[in-house]
Amino acid sequence: MTTLAASQKPEDEVCPVCRLDTYMNPSMRFLINTECYHRMCESCVDRIFSQGPAKCPISGCDMTLRKNKFKRQTFTDLQVEREVDVRKRVAQTFNRRQEEFESLDEYNNYLEQVETAIFNLVNHVQEEETEKKLRDYRAANQSAIKANATILSQEEQRAEIIRQLEEEHRRDQRISAIEESAAEIALKRATDQKIIRDLATSTDGDADSIVKRAAASVQRGLDLKKSSARRGPRDVTPSVSLKDAALSLINRRAKPDSIDFNDDDHFDALAREEYLNNFYEVSQHYFDPFLDNIETSKQARASGFNVHMVYEQVLFEAFMGLGCSIEEEKSNSLPSLTV
Incomplete structure (x- = not known):
């Protein structure tokens, strides 16, 4: 048997x-x-x-x-399986990118050489010579191969992050749709019950007007639900922002080794912005009953309130613009676009 x-x-x-x-x-x-x-x-x-x-x-x-x-x-056809493995192995060595070439013709010639090597290995044509070319090329371009492999790995990580974020986006959309549908069903049920009660207890108006008022109430409730859902936290940003988020995650993972950061180095957004005050001096105290009452309260002192900072801010806003020449600003501004 x-x-x-x-x-x-x-x-x-x-x-x-x-x-x-x-x-x-x-x-x-x-x-x-x-x-x-x-x-x-x-x-x-x-x-x-x-x-x-x-x-x-x-x-x-x-x-x-x-x-x-x-x-x-993986594949039913062993010839296809072998070709896929050969392509993976060759791609680990010949991994140059299009931006490394000066022209498209040079890049196409490079791709033709890669395809020739793959064909030879798959079909056992000049196999030993092709293997020797792979070894020689790998030995002569180790640093470039490693750098391109790192770039490819980062691109794959970014693609995976984008895929996960988009999947989360689709999941949130499905949850929002389910919640919205459930809310509509609950609202319609509540309205049906209201119609029954109104029909049973109403002393004025006919049945048609009661049903119409209830239907209008249902429509207003549905519109309100939809508008609140659009403003809700589940309204996920478009896929472009997802890609930007993925890029920022990739960029935060590793910093270039060639840059050395000292402990004293820090980012200051206003490092080159200087404000020189030649118009007024801030006194230690001004007569202001409202601020005096706040300054003397225990709650203000406990929260760290400083009335001197209020004086500085108010005077800064009051004198803002003094010393600014409008004509000079106009001459330094960019020319306007004409349509």
Whole structure:
């Protein structure tokens, strides 16, 4: 029965080493090795390669395989699986970006060389020469390869942050829609009950007018709910701000190593802004019963209120603009745009 069942199974569901199939063992998992891409079950891999490297058990294959090189198959077609792995491996070495080239033609020529290398490795054409070119290029451009890999990693992190933020945005929208629908249903139920009570207890007006007033009340309530929902905290900003947030998160993760920050360095937004007062001097006290009462209160002293700061602020606002030449400001202003 086993032989018959195995013969009726597709070839990809039968292990070529032990000849067991998924019919007899539904939990069987198949693995492939990136050296030769021969497929075998996980039990055979453990049995043959647990003690160390060994030759591939498939007839006609002399490749030496290691257990840590086996992986789950992603694509049904092994040729596609192999090409994807080759492209990943080549992209780790040839990872130059378009902005590194002076012209688009140079960049296209570079991409053509990369595709030629991938074709050779996938189809076993001049494989040794292509592998040597990869090794030589990797040895000669280690710093550039590492820098581009870092940039790519940051872009992937930013994309992941954007994806998470947009997912949160969609989740908030779904919650808002559910809450709004539930509120509408509750409001309609309450209105139906009100109509029943009004019809039962009203002494003036006919039934049609009572129903119309109730319907108008329902519509006003729904409009109020919708307007409050638009102003509510769940109104999430557009995706552009999400991307800006992702950029700021990426920029905060790492600072350039070439910049040294001293302990005394700090940011001062008004470092270059100087205000020179030549118009007045602030006295220690002015007659102001309102401020005097506040200054002498215990609550004001406990909160740190300082009446001298109020004097400075009031005088600053009173004298603001003195000494400013309007004509000079006009001459220094930017020219207006004409339409």
